[in-house]
Structure formats: C-alpha cells, structure tokens
Amino acid sequence: MNFIKALNHKPAFKPSINLSILEAHLPKCQSPKQLNQVLSQMIFTGFIRDTFAASRVLKCSADSPFVHIDHSLQIFNHIENSNGFIWNTMMRAYVQRNSPEKAICLYKLMLDRNVGCDNYTYPILVQACTIRLSEFEGKELHNQVFKTGFDSDVYVQNTLINMYAVCGNMGDARHLVDESPVLDSVSWNSILAGYVQIGDVDNAKYIYGMMPERNTIASNSMIVLFGRTGRLIEALQLFNEMPEKDMVSWSALISCYEQNEMYEEALVLFMKMKANGIMVDEVVVVSVLSACAHLSLVKTGKIIHCLVVKIGIESYVNLQNAFIHMYSTCGDIIAAQKLFNGGCHLDQISWNSMISGYLKCGSVEIAKKLFDSMPNKDVVSWSAMISGYAQHDHFSETLALFQEMQLDGLSPDETTLVSVISACTHLAALDLGIWIHAYIKKNGLKVNVILGTTLIDMYMKCGCVENALEVFYGIEEMWVSTWNALILGLAINGLVDKSLDMFSEMKRCGVVPNEITFMGVLGACRHMGLVDEGYRHFNSMIQEHKIEPNIKHYGCMVDLLGRAGMLKEAEELIETMPMAPDVATWGALLGACKKHGDNKMGERVGRKLIEFQPDHDGFHVLLSNIYASKGNWDGALEVRGMMMRHGVVKTPGCSMIEAKGVVHEFLAGDKAHPWMKEIEDKLDEIAKKLKMEGYAPDTNEISLDIDQEEKETSLFRHSEKLAIAFGLIAISPPTPIRIMKNLRICNDCHAAAKFISRAFNREIVIRDRHRFHHFKQGSCSCTDYW
DNA sequence: ATAGGGTTAG
Known part of the structure; x- marks a missing residue:
C-alpha cells in the first residue's frame, strides 16, 4: 500500500475532518484497508499536514500487528514538520518488531537532522541495545544520555540498569544504582534480576535487603534464585513469609521443586495452588508436565490436559511440546502422536521425544523414518536413534549410524558413546572400541561410571584384560555394575582367582552384590571346576545376601x-x-x-x-x-x-577375525576367501610343524563315517583354524591373533591352537560362545578345563 | 497544550 493507492480509496466520511472525528475513528481501524481509508481522507483534505493528527495515524499504524512496518515508514516519510514524538514512535515500532538496528539507524539520522531527542527517546534506544545484547552501543548511548542530562530521568536510568544487567555487566549496573538519587521499585527489580541471572546469591540478598519496600516481583525473583542454586529451604521460607503471593510466586516455587528433581513436591504444590483458587497459566503447566513425565504419571498428565482445555490455553506451542514430551516419555505414544500430527511449530524436543517414544515401545522402523524426515537433527536426536538401535540389538546399524553422525559433523557425547561401545562389545569390534577410547581421552570427555563400566565390559569381552583394568583403576566412582563387569570379565578370561579376589574386595569396599554379581562369581567357579567354593558362594547368596537364586x-x-x-x-x-x-x-x-x-x-x-x-x-x-x-x-x-x-x-562354525579394521569371516570348510591359496599354504606349513611337535589330530568328534585321512582334512578346515592361518599371514607380531567363534571351540582346535602358539611364537586369543582362551607358549588360560 | 517509555516465573 502506498499513498497513490491510498488516494484511490473512497473517503470514509464527509470531506470535513477534524481531530475529534479522527480520534473517534482510529480505535476502530483494525486492518490496513481501514487505515488507508482514513489516510486517503486526510491526504484528500490536507489534514495530513497537521503534525499532531499525522502522528496519531502513524501511531495507530505502528501499533497494529496487521500493518506492515514499511507502510508505517511511508507514512513517517510523508509527514511534514516532524517532531521527536513521531521519530520515537517509528523507532519503537522497529524495536517492537525485532529490528533494533533500524531503530539505531533512525537515531543517527535524527541527530544529523537536528531533530530534538527527549526523555522518551533513550529508553527505546537502550532497549534496542539490550535486544542486540550490544553493551558497546549501549555504553555509547549512556555517554550521550549523560551529556544531554536525561540521566536524571528514572525511566532512562532503569533501562540502562536493565541493559547492563541483561548483558551481565553487573559492575556498571551496580554503579548506576549506587550513584542514583532517583530509584524506584523497577530500578531495584532490574538490578536484582541481573544478580539472579548470574546466580550471585550474596549480592542479590544484599540488594533485596536494601530495598525500601519489598515488592512481589522482587520476592518472586529471589525464590527463583534460591531454586536455581538449590536452596529449597530458603525459597520455601520466603514463599511462606510473603504477604501477597501471586500466580508467579506459586509458579516459581513449583519450578524450584521441578528443577531440583523434587517432582512429587512440585505436583503437590500445584494441587494446593489450584485448591487455593489461584489462576493457572501455560508457564506453570509446563513445569508440572515435566514432573509428570519424570514420575511417569500419565494419568495425572491427562487430568492436567483436561484442565488446560477447560481454561482454553491448549494452543500454546510450549504446552503442545510439553504434552508431546510427557506422553511419549510415559509410553503413551498414541496420545503423543495425535498431538504431534496436529501440532504446529513443534520444537526440537518434540521430535526427539517422539523418536525416543517410538524406540521405547519397540517401533524401531517408525522411529528411523521419523528420524530421517527430521529437518534439524541435533546430538540428542542422533543419540536417541543410536542408543535405540543398540537397545534393540541392531548393532551393525548402531555403528553405521555413528559413522553417519560424524560425517554430519556432529560430535558424540558420553551418552552416545555408551551405546556405540556396547555395540562394539557385541560385534567384537575391538579396533573401533579402542578408537573410541582414544577419542574420549583426546577430547577430554569425562569417563563417568556408566561410560567406564561399558568400556570395562567391552575390553573384557574382547579379551583385553589389561586395558579393562586400566579403565577400572582410572575411574572415580564405582557402582555394583562396574564391579560386576570386572568380576565377570576376569572370569571369562580365565583369571578366576583374581575374579574371586575382586569379589572379596568389592564386599570390603561396602558395595552390596546383586544377582548379576553372583552370575559372575558362580561363573568364575564354573570355569575352574571349583565345586566347593561355588557351593559356598551359592549358599552365602541365599543366607547372607538374601538373594533368591534365579x-x-x-x-x-x-x-x-x-x-x-x-x-x-x-x-x-x-x-x-x-x-x-x-x-x-x-x-x-x-x-x-x-x-x-x-x-x-x-x-x-x-x-x-x-x-x-x-x-x-x-x-x-x-x-x-x-x-x-x-x-x-x-x-x-x-x-x-x-x-x-x-x-x-x-549352524556352521563361523570365526571372525579383524585385520587392519576389516572383519574377515570364515565358515568351516570355507574356500571363498580371496587369499585362499596363501591360507592353504600356511595350513600345510602348520600341519608339518605340528606333526614335528608331536601333535596328533583328535578325530573323535567327527560323526561322519568317512576314512581317517578325510577326517583329518575336514578337521583341518574348521573355521578357527582357517582364521588362525589367515591371522598368521595378515597380522604381524607381536599383536595377538584375536578370533571370535560363534560356537564352542572343539577339542582338536584347542589342542592345535596351543601347539601353534608355541611353534609360531604367537599369542592367540579365541572368544567362543562361553569364554576366552588365551593361548601362549603352548598353554591356554583355561588350563584345559572348559 | 496534546500523546509515548522500564522489571519478574519455564
């Protein structure tokens, strides 16, 4: 719309127009069209030259959310004999529409054209700097305020205090307060808000104590501060002492409880708030819904949903997101989905909680579809999907998605890595596991209990006892699960004595064993045939630790x-x-x-x-x-x-071996490997050497009625032997040859591996279905008891 | 002569 167009509109009323007619019409102007009718009338009659009348029209245009700011600017540009009020109106319109830089441009123009600033000009500009978080421009303004003498205006001063406080410059904010002869309650509240924001309890308390009269806003701010700094008792005391509590006071205390994980208390207080007839708004409901989500109280959440609909605030975007989060966290994916499909402006948390919700109820494919269609994936989205895969045993997908995440340029956090490491454990992907451990060290990530326990488990289940112990001795905190991973890990690696020692050590440290601990302890005894000791632990489990054996x-x-x-x-x-x-x-x-x-x-x-x-x-x-x-x-x-x-x-015997980051798979009798010729040569060499060492093939277990020579040949095509031969070619010493087998190792392969470890002077580690066998210099860590 | 400005809870 412009003035030419405005001229084409029919005048809304008779040619004569004066201020009282204008004043009567302006409040009825809701749309650009109506505004244009008034405007055309004013241009038609020349009434637009009346500066006061023009400023009223501009204000009406600037304040209407339906009128574009450029339209207001056109009016502004056509006003003759402009004054400070008109410039202020235009600048305020820019600030309100989130274009503070344009307001500052106008101010510079204002100075050039010698339009007089007044005491209303500066609060607008200081506010512009506050929005931009531009303390530098703010200081510049502060200087000019000082020169013009408007610093004695309490409004000007309060916006300056607020500006410094929001920017975190409490020194300059405090200086203004200390020097000012004109402080009102807003001044005090502004500086207090600054201290609350940076969590400075001492100074906040000092300011609160200095205030000539306590107002509700200040007390509310103090409750918030106490809540954020974990001082629940002080928050509650202040709340109880307040002579006049408003909705915000209740809401602040409820949020204190919620932030300090006292979810029951938050809910109880909310009930009390309602019982006292206090109004409820969307802000307090968000806190309460978070409490419901943490407590998994979907029924309470539904009651609150009804309440929200009843009081007509259900369309708030934040509320929709909070309900989606609450429903999906509580496992009511249907209710969450309904809101999600009908919602607009859904935030990141909604997407992420929908993905987690689907994964929680086992719908991995739906979660992945949602994940793929997600516009902006953050670390939480990736982490949710990666850990979802891991929890549902999709380990290869876990690793693949982890690689994709890195290609996307996102850095994993501790939570993501736990899932990835656990996938490494299941796939025996030791190289990747070691890489992640190095990544953690390099990036200074904290090895917390969960991450530490996962690493110990990974190293143990990949046969790297040394690395597992290094992690164990390096972590600060230990849970039962940490000890369990250690005890179980030592046991499967054949270090039974050490495993049982660690069990004693655990009890000595005052950690209470659980049923998983005893799986490890009894497992340790089993691996060494310690019948008496096993029975002793089994009985102590029942009598001493009151654990019912499963x-x-x-x-x-x-x-x-x-x-x-x-x-x-x-x-x-x-x-x-x-x-x-x-x-x-x-x-x-x-x-x-x-x-x-x-x-x-x-x-x-x-x-x-x-x-x-x-x-x-x-x-x-x-x-x-x-x-x-x-x-x-x-x-x-x-x-x-x-x-x-x-x-x-x-099920065919299958052995896997990792060489230079690639996993090679061998099936019994396999001839498919590209290096088969070399492998066969190596097998011949092994056979010759072993015969010289006195090894005789153990053909007892071959049930097929075939002749002795054939038996020996088929025995020599067992998957673990193929893998060992390949390992001798592809992996250079002193790196141990690490093999994972799907079934249990057979007698003959066990004997052969012992011979090979001596004849070729190589350490061989084989993880079978049950445990590890560390072959070294002709003997095995299982002491042949398996 | 007349109009218009700032702060708190998630």
Whole structure:
C-alpha cells in the first residue's frame, strides 16, 4: 500500500475532518484497508499536514500487528514538520518488531537532522541495545544520555540498569544504582534480576535487603534464585513469609521443586495452588508436565490436559511440546502422536521425544523414518536413534549410524558413546572400541561410571584384560555394575582367582552384590571346576545376601557340577530346584554327559531335550556326537535322520577375525576367501610343524563315517583354524591373533591352537560362545578345563 | 497544550 493507492480509496466520511472525528475513528481501524481509508481522507483534505493528527495515524499504524512496518515508514516519510514524538514512535515500532538496528539507524539520522531527542527517546534506544545484547552501543548511548542530562530521568536510568544487567555487566549496573538519587521499585527489580541471572546469591540478598519496600516481583525473583542454586529451604521460607503471593510466586516455587528433581513436591504444590483458587497459566503447566513425565504419571498428565482445555490455553506451542514430551516419555505414544500430527511449530524436543517414544515401545522402523524426515537433527536426536538401535540389538546399524553422525559433523557425547561401545562389545569390534577410547581421552570427555563400566565390559569381552583394568583403576566412582563387569570379565578370561579376589574386595569396599554379581562369581567357579567354593558362594547368596537364586544361577550350578564330573549331583539339583528347569539347564547337563562320556544319561537327557525343542541344532549334534564317540553309528544316523525330518540345519562354525579394521569371516570348510591359496599354504606349513611337535589330530568328534585321512582334512578346515592361518599371514607380531567363534571351540582346535602358539611364537586369543582362551607358549588360560 | 517509555516465573 502506498499513498497513490491510498488516494484511490473512497473517503470514509464527509470531506470535513477534524481531530475529534479522527480520534473517534482510529480505535476502530483494525486492518490496513481501514487505515488507508482514513489516510486517503486526510491526504484528500490536507489534514495530513497537521503534525499532531499525522502522528496519531502513524501511531495507530505502528501499533497494529496487521500493518506492515514499511507502510508505517511511508507514512513517517510523508509527514511534514516532524517532531521527536513521531521519530520515537517509528523507532519503537522497529524495536517492537525485532529490528533494533533500524531503530539505531533512525537515531543517527535524527541527530544529523537536528531533530530534538527527549526523555522518551533513550529508553527505546537502550532497549534496542539490550535486544542486540550490544553493551558497546549501549555504553555509547549512556555517554550521550549523560551529556544531554536525561540521566536524571528514572525511566532512562532503569533501562540502562536493565541493559547492563541483561548483558551481565553487573559492575556498571551496580554503579548506576549506587550513584542514583532517583530509584524506584523497577530500578531495584532490574538490578536484582541481573544478580539472579548470574546466580550471585550474596549480592542479590544484599540488594533485596536494601530495598525500601519489598515488592512481589522482587520476592518472586529471589525464590527463583534460591531454586536455581538449590536452596529449597530458603525459597520455601520466603514463599511462606510473603504477604501477597501471586500466580508467579506459586509458579516459581513449583519450578524450584521441578528443577531440583523434587517432582512429587512440585505436583503437590500445584494441587494446593489450584485448591487455593489461584489462576493457572501455560508457564506453570509446563513445569508440572515435566514432573509428570519424570514420575511417569500419565494419568495425572491427562487430568492436567483436561484442565488446560477447560481454561482454553491448549494452543500454546510450549504446552503442545510439553504434552508431546510427557506422553511419549510415559509410553503413551498414541496420545503423543495425535498431538504431534496436529501440532504446529513443534520444537526440537518434540521430535526427539517422539523418536525416543517410538524406540521405547519397540517401533524401531517408525522411529528411523521419523528420524530421517527430521529437518534439524541435533546430538540428542542422533543419540536417541543410536542408543535405540543398540537397545534393540541392531548393532551393525548402531555403528553405521555413528559413522553417519560424524560425517554430519556432529560430535558424540558420553551418552552416545555408551551405546556405540556396547555395540562394539557385541560385534567384537575391538579396533573401533579402542578408537573410541582414544577419542574420549583426546577430547577430554569425562569417563563417568556408566561410560567406564561399558568400556570395562567391552575390553573384557574382547579379551583385553589389561586395558579393562586400566579403565577400572582410572575411574572415580564405582557402582555394583562396574564391579560386576570386572568380576565377570576376569572370569571369562580365565583369571578366576583374581575374579574371586575382586569379589572379596568389592564386599570390603561396602558395595552390596546383586544377582548379576553372583552370575559372575558362580561363573568364575564354573570355569575352574571349583565345586566347593561355588557351593559356598551359592549358599552365602541365599543366607547372607538374601538373594533368591534365579534359574540362571541354578543353571550355573548344574554346569559347575556336571563339568566337574558330578553328573548325579547335577541331575539331583535339577530335580530339586524350586522352579521348572528350562532348556538351558538340561542343556548344561547334556554337555556334561558328553564331556564325561556318560552315554546312558546323555541319551536320556538328549532325547528329552530334542522332544522339548525339536528345532534346536545344538542338542541334536551333541546327542549324535555322544553316539558317534562310542562307535554307535546307528544312533548317530538316527539322530541325523531326525534332524532331516525336522528340517534342522546344523549352524556352521563361523570365526571372525579383524585385520587392519576389516572383519574377515570364515565358515568351516570355507574356500571363498580371496587369499585362499596363501591360507592353504600356511595350513600345510602348520600341519608339518605340528606333526614335528608331536601333535596328533583328535578325530573323535567327527560323526561322519568317512576314512581317517578325510577326517583329518575336514578337521583341518574348521573355521578357527582357517582364521588362525589367515591371522598368521595378515597380522604381524607381536599383536595377538584375536578370533571370535560363534560356537564352542572343539577339542582338536584347542589342542592345535596351543601347539601353534608355541611353534609360531604367537599369542592367540579365541572368544567362543562361553569364554576366552588365551593361548601362549603352548598353554591356554583355561588350563584345559572348559 | 496534546500523546509515548522500564522489571519478574519455564
């Protein structure tokens, strides 16, 4: 709209116009169109030359949120005989519409044109500097205020105090207060707000004490300050002593509780507030919803939602976001989704909490779709998605997303790294794990308890006991889980004595063991066949620590007894345990029967297990091997027939080995690897050397009725042997050859690995389904008990 | 002569 267009509008009323008619019409002007009608009338009659009348029209235009600022500027530019009031109006319009720099430009023009500034000019300009957080320009203004003498105006002074306080320059703010002869309650509140903002309790208390009269705003600010600095008692005391509490006072105290994680107290106070008939606004509801989210009180959240609708404040954006967060945190993803789909101006937290909400209820794919469609992903979004993948066992995706996050230029925080390290643990990706540990050190991230525990677990489950211990001794705080990772880790790495020592040390430090601790302790005993010691811990668990053993503890004991050859005792324990034994319990006994050659019991248990779980390949294989080891080929063939009928396929042995950051996979009998020729040559070399060392292949476990030579060949194609041969070629000493196997290592491979470690002077570490085997100079850390 | 300015809670 411009003046030419304005002229085309029909005059709204008769040609005669005066101030009283204008004053009567202006308040009714709601739209640019109506304003233009008045304007055209004024131009038509020449009334626009009346400076006072023109200033009234400009003010009306500037104050209307529906009129564009450029339109006001056109009016401004056409006003003849402008004055300070008109310039002030224009500058204020710019500040109000968040263009403080344009207000400052106008001020410079004002000085050039010698338009007189007045005491109203400076508060506007100081406010402009405050919005820009430009203390430099503010100081410049302060000088000019000083020269013009407007510093005696309390309004001018208060905006200056506020400006310094908002910029954090409490020295200059305080100087103004100390020197001023004209202080009103706003002056005091402004300087107080500055101290509250920087958390300076001493100076805030001093100012509050100096105030000639305490007003509610000042007391409210003090409550906020006490809350932010954790002084709940002082906040409550002040609240109780206040003669007049307003909505903000209640809201401030509720927010104190909320920020100090006293969520119940926050909710109780909110109920009290409502019972006292105090008005509720969107600000206090946000605090209360956060409390509901933390307490997972979705019902209370819903009641508050009804209240919000009843009082008609549900359309506040902040409230919508808070409700989305509350619902998704409480697991009511349906309610969250409804708001999310209908919401506008959703903030980052809403997106992030929707992603977490979907992940929490297991909808990984939906979460990923939302994540992909998200406009701005922050560290929290990435972290939520990465840890969601890890929690749902999508470990490769976890690592892939982590790489993507870094390509996106974002730095992971401690929370993200915990998930990534845990994925490394599951994939035995030691190189990446070591890289992340180095990243943590390089970037000065704090190894907190959780991160430390995760690292210990990772190193232990990758067979790096030394590194795990280094982390353990380097962290400040230890939880039960930290000790558990250590005890369990030492046990699976064959350091049983050290594991049990650490259990004593843990108790000596006053840490109370839990049921997971005893999985580690009993596991340690199992790995060394310490039957008596195992029983002692099992009993102390019940009597001393009042922990009811679960089915896994019983399974562990059955395994301990069975492996030690006490098959009868093991079976008795199964029959007397207080809960129904599961497949794993019987499976442990079957393994023991195989180890100790008890074919009668083995057949009985094996058949029971196959009946129990006809699709389990391991039990069939064990039973068939039991028959084969005693030359009962009919039995073995029958089991193989059952497997065929049930469609059970034997899981092929698979070994993984990481070389130069790449994971290589070998299956039993595999010929697919590009280096197969070199690997076969190496296997021949190994075979020759081993024969010289006196190694004889152990063909007992091969159930196929094939001749001896073929048996030996197939034995020599076991996946772990292929991996060892590859490791000898691809990994240069003294780096140990680290291999992860999906099944348990077989007798022959175990014997061969021992020989190889001596003949080639190489350390070999094999992680099988159950534990680690560290082969060094012809012996294994498991002391051949496994 | 007349009009217009600042502060607090998440």
